[in-house]
Structures are given as C-alpha cells and as structure tokens.
Amino acid sequence: MKIDAKISISVYEEFCTEEKLEEEKVLREKLQPYIVGDAGIVLGDIYRVDYPSEIFSEILKFADNKEQVHLMIEYLFDYSEEELAKARMFLLNPKKFYNQSKEYNEYPCDACGCRILKNNLNVGKKIKGGTTKRIYKFGEEIEELICLSVDLYNAIIEKGVNSTDFSPVYCGKELQAYAFTPQNEYRIISNNNEYKKCDVCGREYGLWDPDRYDIEQFTLCGEVDFSEHDVLKTDIYYEREQRILLSPKLYNIIKDYINSDDVTVIF
Numbered sequence: 001m002k003i004d005a006k007i008s009i010s011v012y013e014e015f016c017t018e019e020k021l022e023e024e025k026v027l028r029e030k031l032q033p034y035i036v037g038d039a040g041i042v043l044g045d046i047y048r049v050d051y052p053s054e055i056f057s058e059i060l061k062f063a064d065n066k067e068q069v070h071l072m073i074e075y076l077f078d079y080s081e082e083e084l085a086k087a088r089m090f091l092l093n094p095k096k097f098y099n100q101s102k103e104y105n106e107y108p109c110d111a112c113g114c115r116i117l118k119n120n121l122n123v124g125k126k127i128k129g130g131t132t133k134r135i136y137k138f139g140e141e142i143e144e145l146i147c148l149s150v151d152l153y154n155a156i157i158e159k160g161v162n163s164t165d166f167s168p169v170y171c172g173k174e175l176q177a178y179a180f181t182p183q184n185e186y187r188i189i190s191n192n193n194e195y196k197k198c199d200v201c202g203r204e205y206g207l208w209d210p211d212r213y214d215i216e217q218f219t220l221c222g223e224v225d226f227s228e229h230d231v232l233k234t235d236i237y238y239e240r241e242q243r244i245l246l247s248p249k250l251y252n253i254i255k256d257y258i259n260s261d262d263v264t265v266i267f
C-alpha cells in the first residue's frame with residue numbers, strides 16, 4: 001500500500017509572530033515542487049507529499065499551533081489487488097456531483113438534523129450522458145443523493161445484487177438514475193469522529209473532528225452480513241447522513257466505473 005497526503009495550509013496572520021511568518025515562507029518555498037493544484041484565494045496551493053516522509057513531518061510540525069495554522073489533509077491510498085481482496089467493505093462517497101435545486105429529505109428532528117428520505121425522488125436537473133455506466137451524486141453534503149446510472153444499475157441487478165436497496169430517481173417523468181437507499185443498518189466507528197446522542201430523538205451521530213490529522217480508521221461492530229444485501233448504511237449519522245457501505249462483491253462489479261478515491265477501503 002502506498003499513501004500520499006494531499007494538503008492545504010492556511011495561516012491566520014493576525015495570530016502569527018514575525019518568526020512564524022518567516023517559517024511559513026521557508027516551508028512554502030520547500031513545498032514548491034509538491035504543488036498539484038490551487039484551492040482558491042483562502043486555501044491557496046494544494047500539495048501532494050508522500051506519507052510518511054520528512055516533508056510531511058515538517059508540515060505537521062509547522063501546523064502544531066492550531067490558533068496560527070489551519071491544515072487540511074486528505075489521504076490517498078493506493079492498494080494492491082492482494083490488499084483489496086482482503087477488504088471487508090467499502091465506504092462509497094463519489095466525488096463527482098451535480099448541483100440541483102430539489103430537496104429529497106424530511107427532517108423529523110431539528111436538534112440533530114437526522115433525516116428521512118422522501119418516497120418519490122425527483123431531481124431538478126437532467127444529466128447529459130446520464131445513461132453511461134457511472135456513479136455520482138445529485139446535490140452535495142446535507143442534501144445529497146448517491147446515485148448510479150440506469151445502465152450500471154441494470155448491470156449490477158443482472159449480477160444478482162438485491163434491487164430493494166435502490167430507488168428510482170426521476171427528472172419530471174423521465175427515469176434519471178437509481179439512488180442507493182439501503183434497507184439495513186450496520187455500525188462502524190471512526191477514530192476521527194466525536195460521537196454524541198441526540199437529547200431529543202436519541203439518534204446517535206458522529207461529528208468530524210477537524211483537529212485530528214490521523215489517517216481515518218474504522219472499527220467494525222458485529223458480524224458483517226452481505227448475504228442478502230450488498231449495500232448497508234451506517235446506523236450512526238455522520239455529518240447528518242448515513243454513509244453507504246458496499247460489499248466486496250458489489251465493489252468488484254462497479255470498480256471499473258469509479259475512481260479509487262470514491263471509496264474508502266475498510267479492513
């Protein structure tokens with residue numbers, strides 16, 4: 001397994017000493033060869049470095065004072081076929097998304113924001129080339145719907161995946177896609193979340209701890225059973241949503257139609 005870290009660094013100048021700003025200049029100079037993109041005025045350059053490495057340790061050291069420096073790290077994993085064959089499940093979170101105006105959830109509890117998907121899923125936007133085999137989201141974050149195209153849906157059903165874990169998504173009267181709407185829940189615990197129980201409805205939820213720079217690791221709670229269903233959802237709401245978990249069988253059917261960073265491999 002090879003791990004890279006994609007990093008952006010922003011500095012709160014008003015809280016920095018002259019020395020800290022000088023240190024930043026030196027670090028940015030060193031990071032020049034690692035620039036892979038631009039995240040805009042606030043976040044600045046995006047760097048990609050090996051993990052672990054000397055330069056990675058230097059960045060962490062620089063970001064030690066969280067009042068002065070804001071660090072964002074995304075870890076990118078490159079697994080071998082042998083390693084992937086040992087995975088217990090795959091957390092699906094496609095990066096490609098289409099903004100659109102409709103809402104498909106109801107929020108029964110204002111306190112924690114847990115949500116219930118409406119019965120008729122209707123999106124406001126038609127996707128060009130929507131029938132080719134692929135996976136994407138309608139909307140982003142709170143109102144997002146993870147979907148697979150009609151062609152890919154037909155392909156997985158043909159391979160024996162249970163159709164009850166998917167719901168048709170329409171644009172007007174036209175079938176656009178199928179959304180992942182799993183029937184069964186499963187519990188995974190992430191080391192990078194803080195867990196709370198809603199005082200009002202009792203629902204458990206996890207909040208991402210932005211100050212944790214560790215690689216996210218998951219603990220599986222209880223037996224994993226994909227015999228009937230190849231898709232499960234987390235019982236805990238993570239940032240207001242139940243995350244989608246795929247069986248190794250389903251992952252193997254769809255892997256050619258997703259990017260490696262669209263899934264988190266869970267061992």
Ligand SMILES: [Zn+2]
Pocket residue numbers: 109110111112113114198199200201202203
């Ligand atoms: Zn609640």
